[in-house]
Amino acid sequence: MKIFAPALALCIGLLSLNAAEPHKHLATPKGGRLLDKTEPHAELVIEKDRTVTINFYSNDLKPVAVTSQTVMVLADAKEGKTKMEFERKGDVLISKNKLPDGEGYIVVQFRQTAEAKPVNLRFKLDLANCAECKRAEYACTCDH
Numbered sequence: 001m002k003i004f005a006p007a008l009a010l011c012i013g014l015l016s017l018n019a020a021e022p023h024k025h026l027a028t029p030k031g032g033r034l035l036d037k038t039e040p041h042a043e044l045v046i047e048k049d050r051t052v053t054i055n056f057y058s059n060d061l062k063p064v065a066v067t068s069q070t071v072m073v074l075a076d077a078k079e080g081k082t083k084m085e086f087e088r089k090g091d092v093l094i095s096k097n098k099l100p101d102g103e104g105y106i107v108v109q110f111r112q113t114a115e116a117k118p119v120n121l122r123f124k125l126d127l128a129n130c131a132e133c134k135r136a137e138y139a140c141t142c143d144h
């Protein structure tokens, strides 16, 4: 992300403000992306081997165990479309397979319970590091 120096200064200022505004661009503990409208907070982490982990946190970002939540991910990348199913491992959900290579898009289908209406969250599959927050772009906490 190329930006001008004044914007960077503003960004750093905003980042420190974010600590008091947990509803916006929340930086999750394991460097992943916070999934909106999840309760407890669900964090999607793309691991180095391109498997996906879903962690859960309380409002003060203490880890909590997965209960009734289920997740399905559809990845649409350069190397093709992949459907990812998850299984429970300890307190978290882990994908049974890996993301396809290359960049693209991810659609996360999140269900709070088996009966609940699924929530679909779509975002870019971009693992490059953001120059500002040093997080991967898919989990970037900057306002851009």
Ligand SMILES: [Zn+2]
Pocket: 130, 131, 132, 133, 134, 135, 140, 141, 142
């Ligand atoms: Zn960033």
